[in-house]
Amino acid sequence: MSEQQHDSTPVLQANGLVKAFGRVVGLDGCDLELYPGEVLAVIGDNGAGKSTLIKCLTGAEIPDAGRLQVHGKEVRFTSPQSARDVGIETVYQTLAVAPSLDIAANLFLGREERRAGPLGSVLRMMDRAGMRDKARRELTALGISTLQDVTVPVENLSGGQRQAVAVARAAAFGSKVVILDEPTAALGVRESKQVLGLIDTLRSRGIPVILISHNMPQVFEIADRIHVQRLGRRAAVITPQSHSMTDAVAIMTGASAGDKAA
Numbered sequence: 001m002s003e004q005q006h007d008s009t010p011v012l013q014a015n016g017l018v019k020a021f022g023r024v025v026g027l028d029g030c031d032l033e034l035y036p037g038e039v040l041a042v043i044g045d046n047g048a049g050k051s052t053l054i055k056c057l058t059g060a061e062i063p064d065a066g067r068l069q070v071h072g073k074e075v076r077f078t079s080p081q082s083a084r085d086v087g088i089e090t091v092y093q094t095l096a097v098a099p100s101l102d103i104a105a106n107l108f109l110g111r112e113e114r115r116a117g118p119l120g121s122v123l124r125m126m127d128r129a130g131m132r133d134k135a136r137r138e139l140t141a142l143g144i145s146t147l148q149d150v151t152v153p154v155e156n157l158s159g160g161q162r163q164a165v166a167v168a169r170a171a172a173f174g175s176k177v178v179i180l181d182e183p184t185a186a187l188g189v190r191e192s193k194q195v196l197g198l199i200d201t202l203r204s205r206g207i208p209v210i211l212i213s214h215n216m217p218q219v220f221e222i223a224d225r226i227h228v229q230r231l232g233r234r235a236a237v238i239t240p241q242s243h244s245m246t247d248a249v250a251i252m253t254g255a256s257a258g259d260k261a262a
């Protein structure tokens, strides 16, 4: 699969990203490519620059230097909204759901739909029925069967279900890339499996995914390719076929140089 991927234009490409926080180097000339239809895992020790990399890809941080391209076209993001505008959706480590709102309202948070005609344009009335309808269809399309009733407030859901809502929101509305920063860190085994299932569904719908994770078995189970981040740079790109988990840890810690060509 990777040979074919390398022939196509990356959906998202970063070259030479630099980001310093005072004297602390977050990114030190970091590259990344995400190809169509793949799950790219990003692994690395604490402080390796994974979150900073993701923030630069999603407009949450502005890099000091380097280039970003979406489908081969140079972009400069100045805010998370500017990345969302081109279809890059992110689920952050700290879950951004609104607990008191129901599932449907969470899916449409920040892009609520108004009712047709003057009720919407003048009175600003929301199209709740329409949004609930679309929310139901979206959840069904993603194979999320545990969220049948979209009128349930998110605070009544389990951690895994909340994560599913956050992922569904990222995946809905024609997004081109979904980025997940440690989506299963706070979840149990069964709930983690559900989130992995969702990632698989996104891939089968043709939406490429970047998955930041510490969980090596999960990474090796789901990733097509694995970007190993170390000291603010990409130390290697490996695959579950080319390398073992032990190899991956060795590259993460600098015990082995890895193989950039994978």
Ligand SMILES: Nc1ncnc2c1ncn2[C@@H]1O[C@H](COP(=O)(O)OP(=O)(O)O)[C@@H](O)[C@H]1O
Residues within 6 Å of the ligand: 021, 024, 025, 026, 044, 045, 046, 047, 048, 049, 050, 051, 052, 053
């Ligand atoms: N807002 C910030 N201010 C100062 N230093 C930061 C900030 N964000 C990240 N860093 C530093 O940048 C480095 C990379 O951090 P981070 O991207 O969070 O790594 P990771 O997600 O791989 O654990 C660390 O040394 C971290 O302390």
Ligand SMILES: [Mg+2]
Residues within 6 Å of the ligand: 050, 051, 052
């Ligand atoms: Mg992090």
